[in-house]
Amino acid sequence: MTNPLNYIVGCMAASELNYETQKIQTEHRLKLARFWGIEDGNNILEIGCGQGDTTAVLAYLVGENGFVHGVDIASPDYGAPLTLGESIDYLKSSSLSSRIQVDFERDILSDDVAFNEHTFDAVILSHSSWYLNNAHELEKILQKLKKWGKKLCFAEWDTRVTTAEQLPHFLAVLIQAQYECFQSETSSNVRTLFTPMDLKEIATKAGWNITHEKSIYSPMLQDGEWEIHQTLSEYHDKLINSNEMPSRLSTLIQSQIKLLEDAINKNNVRPMAAYTFTAE
Template structure:
């Protein structure tokens, strides 16, 4: 992956987390993997490493390759494809998995991976339709998302930041935000089962070392006033509630060290 110009350890920590997820999912060599919501390729790189030279990873993301900062998704993936792993990776940006044009023969893939991408989906209905559509594409569904069941005070600021963002997203018609729908583990389990998946194994994986919690908090405090101005139909009482939650977030930051939430992961058939 491209080195981070601010902190060389960031990518190492991010990649180690993806390795923990992939090891839990038991990604095997020579496997064919479909990755939905591949983003800048953090998980893609790990999957490509684990499947080996005889394996293949097909990544799909609805975003434009110009999305992202300071490195765009396209720049990051190009860096990855120019590496020794590049010949076992295909990435399709600006591709909606729900498009009628996107289809694969039954059991084309050994694994279908959705890693830290479900909160980008616009609604529970969209997640359901995706999980239902891909049911025939592959044998095993590998899923990971932040676990909202916080267990320490240090995780509270991360949780508050995503909760604030998720609430004002409810009033938006269109969005390009990081968090568009907040799913709890129970939400995810219910939707996956409704879509026909049988969860075989699940786990809560420590991800407190990840930098994402701090990033989400910084983004929330930087953007919340601007975000509230974008929403025309927001009741005054809701705006007051958001301001109260901002005060709670600021107080939580001052009282506690910041740690990212854990990650909820499962494998399903």
């Protein structure tokens, strides 16, 4: 029998650039999808599908009788070293193709995006909420999804760090979230930082009842290192170009950069865990 992890990774474009990296990313998303209880035959809507890391896993698990409809506000030209479009095109050329539809440049809050009531067995947001502009936007999305989906499946980084090794990842995203408040246009991965407590509150306000929640730790994920590199490489330009930022906040961020650099020197880097829940 084919190993599910190896099968899914083989369907993804990034596996040709770095197979082991993609394998680690896919294994994490398999953990999430199994916690969510994704089953054969499920019809799924995924918001913020990006390069298809979670999409591929969902498509595998729903089987030939299921379907995954991905929606992302980004352009297919967004992303590097592979664009979103290149990644999804590769996935669509795989054996999972018939189970997947992805629509780019679609704002889920737009009036022209609509589905019948309870069309989907599950609606998914997986590591995509920090791309949003604010809590109100997330609440509006979750309210709209309540009409279309029977179950909400959600995952985002768990900011409740439990080890010194996770501290650099947390500091990196915290710094990004602060200077992104003063950016009018951005392509950052972290635009609004939601804690697990924020997410539960927003989901409840949107009408969802959380049924199960868990913190899932995948220590080999590379995301902590990626975010640290992103922060250290861009923070100087971000501060210079943030004309409306108070000088005291700029000074505070530079102090946090020093803490980040010190934490890297003293500890190995490990990612934060992922906070995930299901709701009905």
